[in-house]
Amino acid sequence: MLKLSKKTEYAFMAARYLALNNSGHYSTAKEIAENYDISHQLVAKVLQVLKKNNIAASFQGVKGGYVLNKKPDEITLYDIIIAVEEKYKLTNCMHDEPTEESCSHIEGCRIRDPLAGIQKKIDNVFINTSLKQIL
Amino acid sequence: MLKLSKKTEYAFMAARYLALNNSGHYSTAKEIAENYDISHQLVAKVLQVLKKNNIAASFQGVKGGYVLNKKPDEITLYDIIIAVEEKYKLTNCMHDEPTEESCSHIEGCRIRDPLAGIQKKIDNVFINTSLKQIL
DNA sequence: TGATATACGACTATTTTAGTCCTATTTAAT
DNA sequence: ATTAAATAGGACTAAAATAGTCGTATATCA
Secondary structure (H helix, E strand, C coil): CCCCCHHHHHHHHHHHHHHHCCCCCCECHHHHHHHHCCCHHHHHHHHHHHHHCCCEEEECCCCCEEEECCCHHHCEHHHHHHHHCCCCCCCHHHCCCCCCCCCCCCCCCCCHHHHHHHHHHHHHHHHCCEHHHHC | CCCCCHHHHHHHHHHHHHHHCCCCCCECHHHHHHHHCCCHHHHHHHHHHHHHCCCEEEECCCCCEEEECCCHHHCEHHHHHHHHCCCCCCCHHHCCCCCCCCCCCCCCCCCHHHHHHHHHHHHHHHHCCEHHHHC
């Protein structure tokens, strides 16, 4: 219930690590995983997603790894969440127009619109917090 | 991921129903369930919890049912969430002081404090929205 | 006394989340 | 060339949280 997923937590942690360790070298998934005592593979996947979304840049091979692709104050927590979470929404019916099939109580439910307003406010909390602010 | 539970959705819907149908009679769980096409028993449980938390009042027996215990503008969405959800927190480590056992990466994690700030802001979104505002 | 309601604990099913495993590709160093 | 260490990514499994059901007790009105 209104909980951050581990994926998001790891993404925040990894992004934070990259922001703090940008001294010319590439940070590896292994390095980050060991630092925080997280599964190496999970961090790896999260980093891959951050790369796909242009938040990080990657380099393959032996001396490879990741660096941030933007300055920490140009990356919001919202950017990271959106990159990592496909289903970031207060309710399922807010992803696409709900149908009788996807939501059995659309007819009676008069709660969707007010919740959309709340969704926006929560979005703004993350939009207004940059990575820099959590360093 | 940052999703409202069905319990909370049903609680919002039920509270809203009670607010709109306060014309002297008691609304039953069945009535609400049929109106929204939700499981009767789930609504019943949610209503029981609202009662326990003094958001609603109940009356047993044949003509029994529920009414709101306060005015809609005196009930916040936060009140309802807190009543219904035991585990409303962004991360598990925000419920009680985390230990090595409950969180394997406390040592390295420097993300908890900033998240606590975000938690407060999200709380405020719900605190600042009254039931009246979603009628 | 029967019908209809709340009250509530125990249980089951389903879905989501978390995590693992395996294989391919890239690249630096030897 | 070959090896070692890294990213890349799909398929799968395990665990936990959520959603929902069942059964039974109690209250109250007619």
